[in-house]
Amino acid sequence: MSEVLRKHIEKFIAIDDKDFSKIRSYFKTIEARKKHNLLTEGKICISNYFVISGCLRLFFVNEKGVEQTVQFALENWWLADYTSFSAQKPSEFYIQTIEKSTILAIDFISQEKLLKEFPYMERYFRFIHQRAHAAYQFRIKYLYSSSREELYHAFNQLYPEFVQRIPQYLLASYLGFTPEYLSEIRNKRIS
Amino acid sequence: MSEVLRKHIEKFIAIDDKDFSKIRSYFKTIEARKKHNLLTEGKICISNYFVISGCLRLFFVNEKGVEQTVQFALENWWLADYTSFSAQKPSEFYIQTIEKSTILAIDFISQEKLLKEFPYMERYFRFIHQRAHAAYQFRIKYLYSSSREELYHAFNQLYPEFVQRIPQYLLASYLGFTPEYLSEIRNKRIS
Numbered sequence: 314m315s316e317v318l319r320k321h322i323e324k325f326i327a328i329d330d331k332d333f334s335k336i337r338s339y340f341k342t343i344e345a346r347k348k349h350n351l352l353t354e355g356k357i358c359i360s361n362y363f364v365i366s367g368c369l370r371l372f373f374v375n376e377k378g379v380e381q382t383v384q385f386a387l388e389n390w391w392l393a394d395y396t397s398f399s400a401q402k403p404s405e406f407y408i409q410t411i412e413k414s415t416i417l418a419i420d421f422i423s424q425e426k427l428l429k430e431f432p433y434m435e436r437y438f439r440f441i442h443q444r445a446h447a448a449y450q451f452r453i454k455y456l457y458s459s460s461r462e463e464l465y466h467a468f469n470q471l472y473p474e475f476v477q478r479i480p481q482y483l484l485a486s487y488l489g490f491t492p493e494y495l496s497e498i499r500n501k502r503i504s
Numbered sequence: 505m506s507e508v509l510r511k512h513i514e515k516f517i518a519i520d521d522k523d524f525s526k527i528r529s530y531f532k533t534i535e536a537r538k539k540h541n542l543l544t545e546g547k548i549c550i551s552n553y554f555v556i557s558g559c560l561r562l563f564f565v566n567e568k569g570v571e572q573t574v575q576f577a578l579e580n581w582w583l584a585d586y587t588s589f590s591a592q593k594p595s596e597f598y599i600q601t602i603e604k605s606t607i608l609a610i611d612f613i614s615q616e617k618l619l620k621e622f623p624y625m626e627r628y629f630r631f632i633h634q635r636a637h638a639a640y641q642f643r644i645k646y647l648y649s650s651s652r653e654e655l656y657h658a659f660n661q662l663y664p665e666f667v668q669r670i671p672q673y674l675l676a677s678y679l680g681f682t683p684e685y686l687s688e689i690r691n692k693r694i695s
Contacts, residue, residue: 375649383644395635396638396642399635406641428627432624432626432627433623435623435626435630436623436630439629442630442633443586443629443633444586445633445640446637447586449636449637449640449644450562450586451596452640453574453575453643454596456647458564458566489648
């Protein structure tokens, strides 16, 4: 199971057996059922989460009580509310499993210790956040440039595995439209 | 002028005179007039830009030929198209000065050399991207949770210096609505 994390780290930096074994020891493994909350609004986002299997989402509850999805994390993705995590202050978000999931969690203090012991891991996390930063620049581009229908098709092309796997109402929430509208677009395509 | 960068780095990590002098040597200074393009669509985003004074914006041109602003960078902010910069492939964005600006630019190869010579600078850049990542999570929250009017008022409260300084049509573009609508909201507030 740890091999998933190791392979992911090795995409960016070299790492040997001895170091990885120590690095691994900073994480704890969470086996969570579907719809388990790893983070609840008002609580501190204690950990940074790496998905081994399954899927997570970051969402908030709007004034009407509707859950609005901000970010997904499939296998090999990291997820946290980075405002809450980095300042260890209460969060405005939830993090929840969409499927039964296996997750590695590293709490804030452990991550700081890990980075002190293995400063080259800063490079790994720099890449993770730089990629997320880049992805959000494109997300805003798509949100602002496309009709809602184009947005769905672009997303479909970029992340086909997502569209197959994520429940329709969550995908609609992520793309900023209603489940009914998503269903309409999908039916149009099939017919 | 270099002191601005040094102070910013020292917010996150300790740095001595000797190292900073070497780090500084990897950057070149750009004195740009207002509305100067540092990056043009179709070209590679060669450099990562740090704003000493003035203001930059990242934007794209949509199908209707309208410029749509994705990100701003005031003093002490970094800006690049990180997809283009990290892969050194053609960009879908523009980067332009909004005001007469003084910018430090570090090209991709120089940044890699800098990070090899001073690996602790990975920690600095990790913080920069982690903060941007956190800011984008909130940006999506605001975009999805608020009416357009609430969005403007929230932005006004969070970044009053921005709202004073940025031309109205650019702010409207950034918030995803028309300059006319922004003008309407502003007038409502004054009256």
